[in-house]
Amino acid sequence: MHTKADGVVSGGYPLSSEQDSNRLRDERLRKLNALRQSGTNPYPYKFGRSHLAGALQEKYADLAPGTETEDVVSVCGRIMNERNTWMFVDLVDESGKIQLFCHKESLSEDDLKQLKLLDKGDFLGATGTIRRTKAGELSIKVKGYEILGKSLQPLPDSWQGLTDVEARYRHRYVDMLINPHVRDTLRKRALTIRAIRQYLDERGYLEIETPVLQVEAGGADARPFVTHHNALDLELFMRIATELHLKRLIVGGFERVYEIGRIFRNEGISTRHNPEFTMLEFYCAYGDYNEMMDFTEAMLRSVAQSVTGSASLNYAGNVIDFGKPWRRLRMIDAIKDVTGRDFDKATEVEAARQIAKELKVDISQAETRGAMVNEVFETCVEPTLIQPTFIIDYPVETSPLTKVHRSREGEVERFELFVAGRELANGYSELTDPEDQRQRLEEQARKKAAGNLEAMPLDLDFLLAMEYGMPPTMGIGIGIDRLVMLLTDSASIRDVIAFPTVKPLAKS
RNA sequence: GCGCCCGUAGCUCAGUGGUAGAGCACUCGGCUUUUAACCGAUUGGUCGUGCGUUCGACUCGCACCGGGCGCACCA
Structure with a gap:
């Protein structure tokens, strides 16, 4: 970890700080300003969602590839990936993922143009019709969309993910949003x-x-x-x-x-x-x-x-x-099972010390017979109790x-x-x-x-x-x-x- | 607290004394029903920090900062 010239402390992953500017963040700020100038609030107040992604995946599980429907839905979530120059967008919410299909057939010229101001990590709401592509991916043919929260920090590599242990724990929110199993564990x-x-x-x-x-x-x-x-x-x-x-x-x-x-x-x-x-x-x-x-x-x-x-x-x-x-096992019997030594026959401190010594158990912290029995148990038996x-x-x-x-x-x-x-x-x-x-x-x-x-x-x-x-x-x-x-x-x-x-x- | 190991681009990683690299991401251009999309071009780094050794340090030494694992302590 190093300290930048302006005094901002930086980690293995950039801290979000108003002073911590880099070119990736500047690029996103440029898009943010472009959105504002075109009259779009990049941080609006609400969005009316009709379905969670997971619910749609379930509801349309039987929709055949290549099928279009007239069913209109509204979804919202975070943009996690984009393909074909924003023609396909993976939108992720808490329940799962749904693909957005952003095509010139269904979007206005302005909306098509504004796609270029989006970034991975932005929050987006979209409304459109349900379809399943020939390749089998359930999608929403987007008729309109709204940016719900601009992201200023680049996401970690979508394929490699975030593996740096320190970065994962220091910026746990990034860990959570990029590594689904983290959320699953907390759930x-x-x-x-x-x-x-x-x-x-x-x-x-x-x-x-x-x-x-x-x-x-x-x-x-x-x-x-x-x-x-x-x-x-x-x-x-x-x-x-x-x-x-x-x-x-x-x-x-x-x-x-x-x-x-x-x-x-x-x-x-x-x-x-x-x-x-x-x-x-x-x-x-x-x-x-x-x-x-x-x-x-x-x-x-x-x-x-x-x-x-x-x-x-x-x-x-x-x-x-x-x-x-x-299983329920007396501590002394458990020791006997594993080591063959019988503390029932070692009722005095010296006898117990002798057994511990023979088993090469460190009893330097133990003063009483009981503490020695406990040390032997922890060293010899505990790891075997699967x-x-x-x-x-x-x-x-x-x-x-x-x-x-x-x-x-x-x-x-x-x-x-x-x-x-x-x-x-x-x-x-x-x-x-x-x-x-x-x-x-x-x-x-x-x-x-x-x-x-x-x-x-x-x-x-x-x-x-x-x-x-x-x-x-x-x-x-x-x-x-x-x-x-x-x-x-x-x-x-x-x-x-x-x-x-x-x-x-x-x-x- | 002790021992071993690690810190290079936004992410994942090469580079072990001689001009700092790759893939992805970003930006620009092309293409357009994709699934890590693809093709092309660019951009991006005081190599954790400091002090040494050296003609020359990402590379060697010392200290510090941060981290991992193990031990210790404990749940």
Whole structure:
């Protein structure tokens, strides 16, 4: 990226700036002015459309090649291509494409002349009769047209498209308009969220919004973004989870609540991480983690079916089947299956350390036995979990908000869902014992005081809420972005976010 | 934060020490029922930025800016 002499910052693709002139833009400005001088408003107010392109393609699917009709229609959209010196124009709207046939037989001399002032990328409305060409292309024989929005920037090559990754994310609107699959992915994202809402709403869940700005950011192990409230002169944090507030709602008498909300975590950016992302969390009173696994499995199966039309899908070359019953496996048993090592027989830290060493797993960050078990699991087992698999019963040290296991010492009733080697969801029998919760959060606070930036702060109001009494509760968090990645076979989280975070270009 | 790689025309890309190239797009002309339309001619670049090395740098070195992938952190 370089800075131009006039101080305008330019990227791999031109920024639209009044100062950023180049000859391609100048040429379009020339046409814009010519339009204005001929009395045409290049940016009019409305257009009366009779049909979407897709609807016409469907309606006239059986019209034979070489057939003319008297059916008059009006369409509008963006000019994406032109052939035969504007005799044929590809007009694209949200539903698809329709070809315009601009011939001297049906257009006035002025209209024919003004075609030369159009460019690819302009918005156009056209009225004419439906016909299908001998070559089989459904077309509109244009009797009149109106420019609906002049484009000043050249579109990327219609054949090669826009592939430069940086340009695609920096100017996502160009990416969307030139690469149809980008729009398709975002459409499927919307369908996914709609399907989830519908599924939960139909089952008595209530969607409630909880604060984004918080005095303490808790509910997950993550570094928050810090911001500031001027009037209160108060340091505030952007939320890293919705968990602690949704559980307050359970205390407050709501029995089934959820939130689909933006979460902010001040961490690195990668193909699987965006600083802001969308998480679904939901909580249901009187259920445990077993019931939650049943519910989650049925819900995601239904969502996959309604978004993609099938319960089995392709991701990164793997066929992933949401239809078959999902495996449920104790974490320690999963490790045993893959490595042959048995942590049930390594109850002391030193024994666990020994196993990790033998497996060449880096445990330099792990202090407790539980953390070591978790490291071994993540390194050795996680990448092997391609088909949907619930890993259950986590070491207590790694899960400060989870109820202790009803029968297994040192474990908690927690599960995580893995698909395509990645974590997709995290749920548990919620910890509801205020004294146990206090001890666990105090332990977290000690870690935080000792310099662990991801440890949870001590949220005294949350503890107070729990002291008022909390029913048994099952809860879960599902990463919506990663779910959409799976459903759309997207390699990067940025592909499923309309405007992913990009570093701004330096001002000179 | 660390490692490897990348940045050349509006787009997609060649060019590895000796005058900056191609296809498409744009402009002009021709042609006119096309499907990446076709034919012809032109135009378009401080080769990401800066500083070095060199007789000479797109090419080599260093720094910086931006990006990709992997690791780390995590969802």
